[in-house]
Amino acid sequence: MANVALRNVRKTYLGGFEAIKGIDFEVGDGQFCVLVGPSGCGKSTLLRMVAGLETITGGEIDIGGRVVNQIEPADRDIAMVFQNYALYPHMSVYNNMAYGLRNRRMAEGEIKTRVEEAARILELGAMLERKPRQLSGGQRQRVAMGRAIVRQPKVFLFDEPLSNLDAKLRIAMRVEIRKLQRRLSTTSIYVTHDQLEAMTLADILVVMNGGQVEQIGNPLEIYQKPATTFVASFIGAPPMNLMPLRSELKSQLAGDARAAEAGIIGIRPEDFVISNQTVSGGVALGLTVEAIERVGAETFLYGTRQQEMQGVAATPGELPPGEIIVRIPGAVGPAIGERIRAVAAPDKLHLFTADGRKRVS
Amino acid sequence: MEKSTVFNNRLLPYLLLLPQLVITVVFFYWPASQAIWQSFLREDAFGLVSEFVGLENYQALFAQPEYYRSMLTTVIFSTLVAALSLSIALLFATQADKNLKAAPAYKTLMIWPYAVAPAVAGVLWFFMFQPSLGMLARPLRGMGLDWNPLLNENHAMMLVVMASVWKQISYNFLFFLAGLQSIPKSVIEAGAIDGARPVRRFWTIIFPLLSPTTFFLLVVNVVYVFFDTFGIIDAVTGGGPAGATTTMVYKVYADGRLGGDLGGSAAQSVVLMVIVIALTAIQFRYVERKVQY
Numbered sequence: 001m002a003n004v005a006l007r008n009v010r011k012t013y014l015g016g017f018e019a020i021k022g023i024d025f026e027v028g029d030g031q032f033c034v035l036v037g038p039s040g041c042g043k044s045t046l047l048r049m050v051a052g053l054e055t056i057t058g059g060e061i062d063i064g065g066r067v068v069n070q071i072e073p074a075d076r077d078i079a080m081v082f083q084n085y086a087l088y089p090h091m092s093v094y095n096n097m098a099y100g101l102r103n104r105r106m107a108e109g110e111i112k113t114r115v116e117e118a119a120r121i122l123e124l125g126a127m128l129e130r131k132p133r134q135l136s137g138g139q140r141q142r143v144a145m146g147r148a149i150v151r152q153p154k155v156f157l158f159d160e161p162l163s164n165l166d167a168k169l170r171i172a173m174r175v176e177i178r179k180l181q182r183r184l185s186t187t188s189i190y191v192t193h194d195q196l197e198a199m200t201l202a203d204i205l206v207v208m209n210g211g212q213v214e215q216i217g218n219p220l221e222i223y224q225k226p227a228t229t230f231v232a233s234f235i236g237a238p239p240m241n242l243m244p245l246r247s248e249l250k251s252q253l254a255g256d257a258r259a260a261e262a263g264i265i266g267i268r269p270e271d272f273v274i275s276n277q278t279v280s281g282g283v284a285l286g287l288t289v290e291a292i293e294r295v296g297a298e299t300f301l302y303g304t305r306q307q308e309m310q311g312v313a314a315t316p317g318e319l320p321p322g323e324i325i326v327r328i329p330g331a332v333g334p335a336i337g338e339r340i341r342a343v344a345a346p347d348k349l350h351l352f353t354a355d356g357r358k359r360v361s
Numbered sequence: 362m363e364k365s366t367v368f369n370n371r372l373l374p375y376l377l378l379l380p381q382l383v384i385t386v387v388f389f390y391w392p393a394s395q396a397i398w399q400s401f402l403r404e405d406a407f408g409l410v411s412e413f414v415g416l417e418n419y420q421a422l423f424a425q426p427e428y429y430r431s432m433l434t435t436v437i438f439s440t441l442v443a444a445l446s447l448s449i450a451l452l453f454a455t456q457a458d459k460n461l462k463a464a465p466a467y468k469t470l471m472i473w474p475y476a477v478a479p480a481v482a483g484v485l486w487f488f489m490f491q492p493s494l495g496m497l498a499r500p501l502r503g504m505g506l507d508w509n510p511l512l513n514e515n516h517a518m519m520l521v522v523m524a525s526v527w528k529q530i531s532y533n534f535l536f537f538l539a540g541l542q543s544i545p546k547s548v549i550e551a552g553a554i555d556g557a558r559p560v561r562r563f564w565t566i567i568f569p570l571l572s573p574t575t576f577f578l579l580v581v582n583v584v585y586v587f588f589d590t591f592g593i594i595d596a597v598t599g600g601g602p603a604g605a606t607t608t609m610v611y612k613v614y615a616d617g618r619l620g621g622d623l624g625g626s627a628a629q630s631v632v633l634m635v636i637v638i639a640l641t642a643i644q645f646r647y648v649e650r651k652v653q654y
Contacts, residue, residue, distance in 0.1 A: 051550075051554060052553075052554075053550050053553070053554075073550075073554045074553060074554065074555070074556040074557070074558075079554065080551070080554050082550070082551060084546035086545060086548045086550065086551040087548075087549060087551075088551075088552075088566060089548075089570065090569045098558075099552075099555050099565070100554075100555035100556055103555055103556035104556050147555070151555075187386060205582060271430065312364055316378075
């Protein structure tokens, strides 16, 4: 059991490319921390630095009160689950799990107890003699988990462990991983690019972009109060609607004290209501419905604003200028080509500075 | 599931196979059958008359003590060359697989010897170790070692082994390097996290995963030492001194080409062919089974 602390951690490659630009956060004992961000944001590199597979070129990584910068992966008392599982193809499932214990010269009797216990938890009992190639993707994934848990390490590291599974299995394994982690209460760091996985698994969510932390916090808090426009559009699906705060919108917000400092306004698709009423202090947008997605329990309307907007600061995942997504419950709604009025209450408005780097509150 | 395409044209598959079949027939089956036929004949000294003698050539062959000696020489020579060229190449390949700046240049240099013809390689080594002139032989003699591959049988054997190993390392190196690079990096990283030190990681993960490559190279190397080292032996020692480096394939040449005993020489090549086929069959039957994972 241990906490993990990163203090001003940096990674600069030989060519001068800065992959990690100074990251600070702490994961408490037994907590589940998720690093999320688009590909290339440095989240995997950061995890590999914690594991000891990448050198740390600046700052400190502390595991259980011990700075591990110069310590070999084997001596950091961590276990890692890789994206491609990285099972030893020539070893049976049993030996895959026993390998790490044998390297640490544990008695065969104790190894047997631990492997069988892990196999029982992960329902791998019938497969101990099989080779990895005889297993399905989900089973391989469980062997990789088993290899991590038999070691009873201080920290579990997960590098996108579910991205090679199909959608259904991914959801099932997601729940399983969370249950297992609760039960063992081992400190965990989990890397993913899937914001849904991040939201559902995390005690602490770290949103990364371009080698930096955009926001750290409890997932719901991040969803409710994104600190930057990047976080606003990355967390939540479909993404938050972001619009430059210009003439017409600005006049609607005349009473809002925040509007003076703000340059961008954000509204989540689920926070709109289709109505002819005006909400005092809120925002109303006139839209023409261009496309409709009916998912059953809810419907997404893709509309364009009558006054086409241009030149929005484009962040990844953001909508094209002038396009707005509105989520309405149920399957009944307007038809394509219809003109609607989407209204959002004042407490549903997210305001950001013009560069998108700061939330105005 | 394997996908298969159905060709309606009945001739096309055979037509596509034809070039390979022609090569195999012209360069293997035809000479091999000639050798078998020859091994039952005896020619007179001028090569004018051939007489069918049945198994007489074989009887004469197995009555020769020199033939058994060449078998022993072959066993020693091939074991040394195969073992050394495989292990040294593996060592070099593991070094080249590391993330070093000079790795590409190193790899290129490693591959060059393969482009040198066996006879040229032989001459090169012969000159380097020629007792009175050789640039490497002189320091050896200077150190008080009575180095003389022209007279000392062990020295001669060492020299042909060195030259043959040097020639074969490139080939083995290339395959080992490719084999190493096909092992997923994450498997090795998992081993590191699982507490295996580099040496243990090598023997418990990398080496077992390389075994299909090693097996393939073993087969290729055995064929190499049996046949392709001929040029090197001919250039370095000519089978001498006193037959110390006369391997079976060199004896085929010496008896047939130099000694004029075509029938006996043919009988030897038939024996050699049988041995190599048997060795390869054994390797496939027993070793290959153990290298699958």
